[in-house]
Amino acid sequence: xxxxxxxxxxxxxxxxxxxxxxxxxxxxxxxxxxxxxxxxxxxxxxxxxxxxxxxxxxxxxxxxxxxxxxxxxxxxxxxxxxxxxxxxxxxxxxxxxxxxxxxxxxxxxxxxxxxxxxxxxxxxxxxxxxxxxxxxxxxxxxxxxxxxxxxxxxxxxxxxxxxxxxxxxxxxxxxxxxxxxxxxxxxxxxxxxxxxxxxxxxxxxxxxxxxxxxxxxxxxxxxxxxxxxxxxxxxxxxxxxxxxxxxxxxxxxxxxxxxxxxxxxxxxxxxxxxxxxxxxxxxxxxxxxxxxxxxxxxxxxxxx
Amino acid sequence: xxxxxxxxxxxxxxxxxxxxxxxxxxxxxxxxxxxxxxxxxxxxxxxxxxxxxxxxxxxxxxxxxxxxxxxxxxxxxxxxxxxxxxxxxxxxxxxxxxxxxxxxxxxxxxxxxxxxxxxxxxxxxxxxxxxxxxxxxxxxxxxxxxxxxxxxxxxxxxxxxxxxxxxxxxxxxxxxxxxxxxxxxxxxxxxxxxxxxxxxxxxxxxxxxxxxxxxxxxxxxxxxxxxxxxxxxxxxxxxxxxxxxxxxxxxxxxxxxxxxxxxxxxxxxxxxxxxxxxxxxxxxxxxxxxxxxxxxxxxxxxxxxxxxxxxxxxxxxxxxxxxxxxxxxxxxxxxxxxxxxxxxxxxxxxxxxxxxxxxxxxx
Numbered sequence: 001x002x003x004x005x006x007x008x009x010x011x012x013x014x015x016x017x018x019x020x021x022x023x024x025x026x027x028x029x030x031x032x033x034x035x036x037x038x039x040x041x042x043x044x045x046x047x048x049x050x051x052x053x054x055x056x057x058x059x060x061x062x063x064x065x066x067x068x069x070x071x072x073x074x075x076x077x078x079x080x081x082x083x084x085x086x087x088x089x090x091x092x093x094x095x096x097x098x099x100x101x102x103x104x105x106x107x108x109x110x111x112x113x114x115x116x117x118x119x120x121x122x123x124x125x126x127x128x129x130x131x132x133x134x135x136x137x138x139x140x141x142x143x144x145x146x147x148x149x150x151x152x153x154x155x156x157x158x159x160x161x162x163x164x165x166x167x168x169x170x171x172x173x174x175x176x177x178x179x180x181x182x183x184x185x186x187x188x189x190x191x192x193x194x195x196x197x198x199x200x201x202x203x204x205x206x207x208x209x210x211x212x213x214x215x216x217x218x219x220x221x222x223x224x225x226x227x228x229x230x231x232x233x234x235x236x237x238x239x240x241x242x243x244x245x246x247x248x249x250x251x252x253x254x255x256x257x258x259x260x261x262x263x264x265x266x267x268x269x270x271x272x273x274x275x276x277x278x279x280x281x282x283x284x285x286x287x288x289x290x291x292x293x294x295x296x297x298x299x300x301x302x303x304x
Numbered sequence: 305x306x307x308x309x310x311x312x313x314x315x316x317x318x319x320x321x322x323x324x325x326x327x328x329x330x331x332x333x334x335x336x337x338x339x340x341x342x343x344x345x346x347x348x349x350x351x352x353x354x355x356x357x358x359x360x361x362x363x364x365x366x367x368x369x370x371x372x373x374x375x376x377x378x379x380x381x382x383x384x385x386x387x388x389x390x391x392x393x394x395x396x397x398x399x400x401x402x403x404x405x406x407x408x409x410x411x412x413x414x415x416x417x418x419x420x421x422x423x424x425x426x427x428x429x430x431x432x433x434x435x436x437x438x439x440x441x442x443x444x445x446x447x448x449x450x451x452x453x454x455x456x457x458x459x460x461x462x463x464x465x466x467x468x469x470x471x472x473x474x475x476x477x478x479x480x481x482x483x484x485x486x487x488x489x490x491x492x493x494x495x496x497x498x499x500x501x502x503x504x505x506x507x508x509x510x511x512x513x514x515x516x517x518x519x520x521x522x523x524x525x526x527x528x529x530x531x532x533x534x535x536x537x538x539x540x541x542x543x544x545x546x547x548x549x550x551x552x553x554x555x556x557x558x559x560x561x562x563x564x565x566x567x568x569x570x571x572x573x574x575x576x577x578x579x580x581x582x583x584x585x586x587x588x589x590x591x592x593x594x595x596x597x598x599x600x601x602x603x604x605x606x607x608x609x610x611x612x613x614x615x616x617x618x619x620x621x622x623x624x625x626x627x628x629x630x631x632x633x634x635x636x637x638x639x640x641x642x643x644x645x646x647x648x649x650x651x652x653x654x655x656x657x658x659x660x661x662x663x664x665x666x667x
Contacts, residue, residue: 139348142642147601147619147635151357154623232482236605239484240620254488263496264503272492280481287480 032296039292045285049278053097060094063087073267080270083253084260089271092248093278099249100279103165103234108226110169111176116219118173119180120207124188130181137174145171149233153242164243168230176222183218187211217293224290228283235279250275334654342647349639350410350632354403357628364419364626406632415633420625426633429618434637436509437607437614440530441599444537449592451538452545457581459546460553468550475543483540484605490532491609506532507611533612537599548591553584593649601638 034040065085072082080089122130152167187193188211196210212219237243238251241259245252257263257272365387372383409416415426459468478486495503505511506529514525556562557580565579604616611617615634622630 139345139352142345142646143349143353143635143639145601147604147638150604150619150623151631151635228480232485236482236484239488239605240608242623258488263492266497269492269497272488276485276488276492280485284477284480287476291476 036292036295038288039296042285042288042290042292045281046289049097049282049285050101052094053101056094057098060091062095063091071262071265071268074270080274081267083256083262083268083271089253089274092253093250093274096249096253096275097278097282099161099247100231100234100251101282103161103168104227104231106162106165107168107172107230107234108223110166111173111226111230112219112223114169115173115176115222116180116212116215119177120184120212122177123181123184124203124207124211133177133181137177140171140174146233146236149237150240150242153237153240159244159246164234164237165230168233172226172229172233176226179222180215180219183215184211187214221290221294224286224293228286231279231283250278335651338647338650338654342643345643346636346640350407350636351403353632353635353639354406355399357626357631358399358402364628367624367626368420410636415636416629418627418630420622420627420630426629429630430615430633430637433613433618434615436530436612437600437603437616439526440533440612440614441537441596441603443530444534445541445592445596445599447534448538448542449545452542453549453581453585453588455542455546456549457553457576457584459550460557460584461576463554471543471546472550475547478539478543479547481540482605483536483599483602484609486540487533487536487606487609490536494532501528501532509613529612532610533603533606533614536606536610541595541599545588548588549584552587553580556580556584559583589649589652593645596641596645600641 034043065087066082067085069078069082071084072078074081078088078090080093083089083092118133122133149168149171152171156163156167184207193206193210196206201210234243235251235254238249238255239258241255243251245255253275254272257268257275262268262272368387369380369383372378372386373380378386406416413427415430418424418426418429421429455467455471459465459471462468481489491503494500495506509526509529510516510522511525511529514522516522562575562579565575570579600615603614604619606612607614607616608620615637618630619634621627622634
């Protein structure tokens with residue numbers, strides 16, 4: 001599914017691209033972002049949630065379990081109520097984003113690096129390597145990713161955030177690799193690549209210093225989309241109970257609330273809605289941000 | 305997504321001997337080549353899944369022994385003995401032998417026998433649960449595509465209007481929410497909070513005791529159980545279709561032949577249907593095909609949330625018990641359906657656009 005979103009996302013223009021904006025790319029991106037209402041709102045959402053999740057654990061003390069306070073509704077002392085072990089839900093929310101965000105960004109970074117490296121090299125060299133990589137992506141893209149993820153999650157003991165990020169990252173690179181490859185195919189015919197080749201700059205330098213930076217904005221946008229996909233996939237793993245349930249984060253909260261039937265308890269509904277809302281808001285912010293970036297930067301390759 | 309890759313097919317064309325020539329001939333035929341590749345992909349996936357599920361930690365016998373110890377407090381030896389008598393599956397058989405048996409069975413259309421539920425053929429497990437998934441996903445997709453395409457066309461015709469802005473905003477938000485998160489929100493908000501439907505009663509695919517028949521009561525019972533999964537699929541995909549259709553229609557509206565049709569004085573309805581609509585839908589055919597496969601894949605989470613006992617729920621159960629054969633079977637069926645959906649989309653395209661057929665054949 002993550003795949004499908006990405007595949008469709010590639011062809012959904014968020015809004016008519018602003019042709020004038022493309023000219024001034026590279027400078028004033030931030031200034032333009034503040035002028036686009038949805039992009040700015042997205043940026044604020046992302047900064048607030050990521051800031052809260054990164055700084056939260058340093059400021060807020062871990063919530064204390066108190067059986068006498070189990071399933072209390074929202075009150076002055078506990079704004080979002082308490083969970084089944086009497087822990088303050090608001091504290092859990094503030095402290096629960098760190099792992100989710102770490103895994104999301106880690107997995108996205110890994111998947112982007114793999115996709116760019118393989119995609120760029122395959123397109124540059126063509127030949128057998130290219131053919132084999134295409135065949136592999138063909139096959140990997142055939143298996144519904146979320147199912148593969150569920151299977152891998154069930155079998156591997158994913159007891160660390162790093163392992164989770166690695167698994168998510170390794171499973172999701174083929175779609176992006178295909179589009180990077182397509183872009184490099186067209187880029188490598190440009191004059192500056194020919195010039196670099198004549199200067200004998202060396203393959204490594206031509207591919208990663210001359211060609212890849214031309215796709216920087218495109219890569220950034222896809223990195224953001226990859227973050228959202230990874231976070232959602234992680235939420236799915238937690239929902240099915242296929243990721244380790246040690247510690248506390250938004251995914252574990254959803255799973256805990258779900259298995260303890262919090263949605264049927266009017267006082268506890270916030271315990272399940274709050275983490276769901278955090279995940280959805282974070283991803284919504286990221287997507288709004290990426291849409292606006294797309295409009296502002298309007299990657300060169302799009303209009304060629 | 306799976307549209308022809310001239311580079312790939314070019315690689316394996318060379319062959320010189322007699323059999324080779326026949327192969328080359330087959331390879332030159334676009335449709336046959338597509339079918340061969342589809343079969344190849346399915347074989348690779350079947351092989352990969354086979355080894356994947358076995359090489360990873362935990363096996364069905366171990367899971368059974370652990371659950372016996374946990375449930376009845378029996379000793380490890382007793383549990384192991386009971387496992388030996390319960391399972392016809394022996395984890396010590398060499399992998400390669402198991403693999404060859406599996407492939408041989410596949411060639412006969414035999415997916416093997418469930419390990420965890422003794423004696424039940426995998427094909428029966430799939431036959432019992434898959435139709436429910438296809439039913440709910442199918443209805444959901446149809447509603448979603450019809451609604452999405454119509455909205456998309458309206459949006460393209462009235463760009464900048466209220467519908468355009470509204471659907472774009474809502475569609476972008478819904479597009480950003482995966483179906484299992486949507487499923488949770490539906491259960492929590494529509495089910496538990498607002499009480500629009502009964503979460504408990506809607507579990508399963510039919511109410512127990514209701515006999516399958518061609519009657520209105522049976523149909524309404526089926527729909528009662530499937531309505532929320534269907535709603536989930538529609539909500540999460542209709543907006544996306546609308547956005548894709550809008551951009552496709554916008555492009556077609558700028559084509560010369562639309563202007564010519566207008567100049568010829570053809571009626572608006574005729575232009576909208578035969579000229580704009582039909583051409584705008586074309587690029588979406590492949591997406592519809594691939595999307596169908598992924599929605600079936602995503603159903604594992606949605607069905608688990610609603611306790612709708614389709615193929616997703618049975619995949620989840622097979623994961624829990626490490627039921628290798630059922631896992632293999634379900635993954636194979638899911639993959640095969642994606643491959644066939646792509647194959648059909650490719651073949652439809654090759655009929656619609658002869659350039660694909662010719663272009664790749666000469667590669």
